[in-house]
Amino acid sequence: MPFYPPSWSPPLPEIPDSVSIETFMNDEKYGRTPFAHSRHPFVDGLTGRTYSASELRTRTDHLSRSLAKELGWKADQGSEWDKVVAIFSLNHIDYLTLAWAVQRLGGILTCVNAAYNAAELEYQLKDSGAQAIFTCLPLLETTMTATKKASIPKEKVFIMELAPSVTGNLTNQGHKTCESLITAGAKLSAIPPSDTKWSAGEGARRCAFLCYSSGTSGLPKGVMISHYNVIANTLQIATHEQPNREESRKAAGLDHITEVALGLLPMSHIYGLIVGSHVGAYRGDSVIVLPRYDFKVLLQTIQDYKINMLYLVPPMIIHMTKSKEILQNYDLSSVTACFTGAAPLGKETADDLLAIFPQWIVRQGYGLTETCTVVCSTVPGDVWFGSSGSLLPGITAKIVTVEGNEIEGYDQAGELWVKSPAVVLGYLHNDKATRETFMDDKEGRFMRTGDEVVIRKSPQGHEHLFIVDRIKELIKTKGHQVAPAELEAHLLTHPAVNDCVVIGVPSEREGEVPKAFVVKAPGSIEESDALLRRSISKYVEEHKSEYKRLRGGVEFIDVVPKSPSGKILRRLMRDREREKMRLQGARL
Incomplete structure (x- = not known):
């Protein structure tokens, strides 16, 4: 079912559409x-x-x-x-x-x-x-x-x-x-x-x-x-x-x-x-x-x-x-x-x-x-x-499951879709991404946010939005978006990297920071892990913006988990990392 602004919300005034x-x-x-x-x-x-x-x-x-x-x-x-x-x-x-x-x-x-x-x-x-x-x-x-x-x-x-x-x-x-x-x-x-x-x-x-x-x-x-x-x-x-x-x-x-x-x-x-x-x-x-x-x-x-x-x-x-x-x-x-x-x-x-x-x-x-x-x-x-x-005035939201079903009630997680007069025109030079992100249906044009949310009623009885997780695989650090695929593509040009996957890991100050899981190239197996980690981190520092640095560290793994079609299973890596952090916390 659609969700709307709260009852106390004033109506949105007419929006002029022919002025700059x-x-x-x-x-x-x-x-x-x-x-x-x-x-x-x-x-x-x-x-x-x-x-x-x-x-x-x-x-x-x-x-x-x-x-x-x-x-x-x-x-x-x-x-x-x-x-x-x-x-x-x-x-x-x-x-x-x-x-x-x-x-x-x-x-x-x-x-x-x-x-x-x-x-x-x-x-x-x-x-x-x-x-x-x-x-x-x-x-x-x-x-x-x-x-x-x-x-x-x-x-x-x-x-x-x-x-x-x-x-x-x-x-x-x-x-x-x-x-x-x-x-x-x-x-x-x-x-x-x-x-x-x-x-x-x-x-x-x-x-x-x-x-x-x-x-x-x-x-x-x-x-x-x-x-x-x-x-x-x-x-x-x-x-x-x-x-x-x-x-x-x-x-x-x-x-x-x-x-x-x-x-x-x-x-x-x-x-x-x-x-x-x-x-x-x-x-x-x-x-x-x-x-x-x-x-x-x-x-x-x-x-x-x-x-x-x-x-x-x-x-x-x-x-x-x-x-x-x-x-x-x-x-x-x-x-x-x-x-x-x-x-x-x-x-x-x-x-x-x-x-x-x-x-x-x-x-x-x-x-x-x-x-x-x-x-x-x-x-x-x-x-x-x-x-x-x-929700702000003039906005309609839907919460949609992975299977494509609309959520009908509270405390049920799904992807947030937003219809709003502020939803943008689309992406420049990228019709494919525009089609995948901006969806037209019988209720109008919705933007798929890629964020997993739930709706809950506040103690005062108003509907509130809670962000649960990101379906998209972007890393948000200091308010900036970092694409794992961008860092992965760069890391793969390092001579010691055979394969890799990048995810965001929690950071108290930045929110999230990138962490790389690297499969070492055969010729680098005998090198010191500490020196190799530093070399890989420095390689990113020299070519990418400050907020894209691997502040979450570099960890060596035997194989990058992938689907039969070859897609990297980043969610699996995130789940493994969360479990490892949970166990580390339990031991402290």
Whole structure:
């Protein structure tokens, strides 16, 4: 049977389908908090640099004019696929200025993980068809290596300027900056936004963001996110949380309620991009932007800017719970709540956090790049640790068994299928994966999440979603997705590796980390196991991003378990590892 949002959930307002994200975010008629009542939307947490909501709109306009001149684009001509810009940068207060400027011209912003190495960046640039790239000085060397191979000329590499404490002695090397483009754009003629000529439904058909999500095939897949998808999830989150914000507004006796939120999560990640950035700006909140994670800088920023809402991931929360002495040196009394996603937060960790900060409301949510973020989340009045909360307005869910039967009740596990206006267009250049993931049936178009879930009723009588296991074989470490097949393919090129299988193993700080089970090549049998493990681990370190390293270790086995068709039985390896860990725990 289908599952729906709880009875207390407000109805989802009409979602405009013929405007761009830029128009939706910068025009009060679409429900955003009036500019007069909005805080400054983005603040550099290191320098204090900021601008008002109306200034953000102007900066977006001016940057779009400069981009049109630099790249030879016209807003009313060409497909969005003719106007692709990449951003490979640490967080910046102009991240969305750039996104909306590109979209104002009818183009696409492809967001690149700032942890990527040159080869990974090169792949995304080529796959997306990016014609230009914005980066930052700490990533400039990597960028230039990748752009040379992707045939992007130096003059189309632009710089997002960061605080001196981040860039140090690094130099620009003659590249134009985002700020210089905005300044130049003020002197150029105005360009009507591309959506002034859009027909009905065009916002739902046009790609606005291209974010990459790893698949079990090993190579990341470009997730095509439409304007309508982003607008829909922004409205879904805002509507879901509106009753609690309205209650806070009345209690404070204010006309409008806004908050100060933490903008530390990578804006290249769908969580930071939508939840941490778009929703905040739409609601008139202020997002305090930090370029990267530094624990003491984070605490100082919370204290200095009196941040109310923390958007975090479990490893950051674990760091807090294990750093009580450091926490005592900072005033965190402004914080009222934290929201965690990207990986499950254990009840024990939540309890530990509340033992330190009993006044905090610890919320959790669940979503995917393919659902343009949030599917469900807890709210202040209905927190249930271990749960990912209730479905957002406008979402229908089904739970389907391996045999293809729909679950009819509670506490029965199956794969989560989601129907939502925020479900994306599909995967770029991968029709097979699109067909396998996005299913059409008599009830509409559903996205198969690959996650095993159960529905349970909370003590208050509301349906909550619990993530039990992943049917997909992705490893989630620090909120990033790691495809076992990608690491396996790489390991097989090591001369000492005859066969291998990679799985995720539990890690308190990262959630999961990759572990490799290796069948040694005949010629390496006599080598020291310790030296060989180090050689294999180093081989991954030298070629893959930091979060893909084999932190779970390397274990040698005699044979990789496979099905008769040759498919690696990773679930069998996971079950063996769990049993081994259970027995080890029992012996301690």
